[in-house]
Amino acid sequence: MREFAVSDAGITLAGATTLVFVNNDAAPAQNLEFLRAWVGQSANATSAQQRVELETQVTAFPTLTSATPAALKRADAVSSIIGGTAGAAGTAGTNASAEGAGAKTSVWEDAFNVLNGWLWVPTPRETIILPAGTLSGLGLFLPVAPATLTNWAFGMIFAEI
C-alpha cells in the first residue's frame, strides 16, 4: 500500500478556510483511504478553542494552492493524485482562497485547543474512503475563522488502495 501526505505549514489563513482538499480520479482508478489528518499552529500562546471539520464538497470546488502529494515511502512511485488549484478530479491542494459554491457535507466534526493542535487517527473501521469516480472531494475545513490567522500547519495522509 502506498501512502501520501498533502500538507502545508507556516500558512496565514484568510478566515474560515478549507485547509486541504483532495479529489479522487474518475473511475476506473484507485480508491483513496484517509488515514490521518492534523491541524496545528505556532503563532502564539493564547489558549482558544477552534472548530474543525472533515467534509465532502461537490462542484464548484474551492480555489486552492496546488499541492503535490508526497510519498511517505520515499522510493514509492508518485501518487496518481497531482497538484491542482481548482479542486478538480485527480488533484490536491491546500489553503483555499475561495471556498467555491459547491455544497459541503460534514463527515466528522470536532474542536480542539489551538495550543495543542488536532490529530485525527481513525481506527480501521473509521477511516474515510473516497472511491474513484465519486463526484465530491474530501476537505479538511475550519468552519469558523481562528482568532489568530498566522502560522498554521495542517495536512492529510491518504493511501491508494
Added chain:
Amino acid sequence: MPIILPFMVRHGEQQHITDEYVSVPPALTITDECGAIWTLGFRVGTAPRGEFAFNVLRNGLDTGEVASRIERHRGRIRLFTAQGWKYLESGAVRDDRIWVFGIGARVEPPLPSPVPLGVTVVISFEQQEAPRVRFVFDPQRGGLWDGRAAPIVCAPGQWLRATIHPPAYASITSVCGQLVGNALRSIPVVQGVAHHA
C-alpha cells in the same frame, strides 16, 4: 529516510507548557517543561490491542519508542504502549534513556532479549531512603540488592527482570532506571510497566 513535517519540530522559543492530561491524539503535539515537542510519527509499530501505534517523536527525532498515545501526566511524559504505560521524566530526557515508574509498579519483562552487550543499568531513587529492589537474572540466577545508585551490569544475552517492592512509608514517589555506557539510544532502561502490584 523518515519524513519530518513542520509540526513535529519546534518553531522558536517555548511559549507554553501543555496542560496535564492532554493526550496525543486527539491533540497534535505536547510541549513539555523543556520546550520539547512530542508527537506521533508515521511509522506503524506494535500496538496495544484495538489501537494503532506509531513511533514517538521528540522535536522530530525518533525516540525509538512506539506508542498509541502520548500524555503529559504529573509533569512527566507518559506513553501508552503495547507493554502498558511508560513514564518519562521530563527533566532528564536529554538522552531518551531515563524512565520512571510509579511506586508499586511491577515491571516485566524489562529489557528486550537478548540484552545488548555491555549494558549497565543504574537504579536511583528520589527519596532519602531506598526501597528494596530485587533483580532477578534469567536464566536461573538471581540476586537481592538494596541501595541507591548501584550499577548492575547485565551480561550478554541475559534477561533482566525487576520487581519493585514499595516500603512501608509513603514518601517514595517513583523509581528511576537509567541506561548508561551503551550506544543503543533507542532502548530504554526498563521497558514495560505495567500495573500496580
